Amino acid sequence: MRDLDKALADIGAIRSQIAAGTAFRGYGPATMAATGAVALLTAILQFWLLGDPTGKPLGFFFGWFIAAALSVLMIGIEMRARSRRHHSGLADAMIHQAVEQFLPAGVAGVLLAVVLWKFAGETLWLLPGLWQILVSLGIFASVRSLPRTVALAGAWYFVSGFAVVVLASQTHTLSPWTMGLPFVIGQSVMAAILYVASGDHDVED
Numbered sequence: 001m002r003d004l005d006k007a008l009a010d011i012g013a014i015r016s017q018i019a020a021g022t023a024f025r026g027y028g029p030a031t032m033a034a035t036g037a038v039a040l041l042t043a044i045l046q047f048w049l050l051g052d053p054t055g056k057p058l059g060f061f062f063g064w065f066i067a068a069a070l071s072v073l074m075i076g077i078e079m080r081a082r083s084r085r086h087h088s089g090l091a092d093a094m095i096h097q098a099v100e101q102f103l104p105a106g107v108a109g110v111l112l113a114v115v116l117w118k119f120a121g122e123t124l125w126l127l128p129g130l131w132q133i134l135v136s137l138g139i140f141a142s143v144r145s146l147p148r149t150v151a152l153a154g155a156w157y158f159v160s161g162f163a164v165v166v167l168a169s170q171t172h173t174l175s176p177w178t179m180g181l182p183f184v185i186g187q188s189v190m191a192a193i194l195y196v197a198s199g200d201h202d203v204e205d
Contacts, residue, residue, distance in 0.1 A: 027078075027079065028078050032194055035071035035183075035187045036186075037184075040180060040181075043177055043181065044180075053175065057117075057174060061127070101138070105138030112127070124174070125168045125173060126165060128164050131161070132160050133161035134161075135157045147193055149193045150194075153190045153193060156189055
């Protein structure tokens with residue numbers, strides 16, 4: 001049994017090493033663009049329905065939590081289907097690697113929201129910008145297994161995140177547009193990059 005366990009562990013390690021050196025093709029441009037549409041729709045609905053988001057932070061962040069959950073679900077479903085199609089036997093290892101690269105930024109975003117909500121409610125205006133910065137870090141962490149040009153999307157979120165923090169620092173208010181528009185643009189950039197790279201050029205092999 002020990003020899004069998006060792007052999008299985010060795011096979012798993014080899015598969016992980018192969019996955020680490022293979023370009024991940026689980027993200028599709030259409031779904032990425034659709035997540036941008038979700039962000040735009042969320043911003044429009046909040047603009048119409050919330051009136052003053054700063055006075056209703058629970059409604060504001062709950063709306064964006066739903067938008068994020070829907071986007072993750074859409075990306076996850078397509079990721080699984082495309083990985084099965086493009087990566088065959090390596091699909092599970094590739095998906096695990098993709099999730100592992102972005103997971104720290106996602107967990108940090110959730111914990112940051114909880115901590116600010118619980119202990120520093122007066123600083124919640126920082127969250128939209130900080131979330132964008134965390135998204136940029138997640139994208140940069142994924143560059144080694146995606147088209148190199150996704151770094152442009154990471155750079156956009158990095159710059160927009162700091163710009164949103166600076167803008168919000170003037171009024172300490174929440175706005176659906178400083179949350180929504182950067183994500184609309186960022187996801188559109190990601191979709192365009194993935195579309196251009198779909199012919200297997202500009203991808204690290």
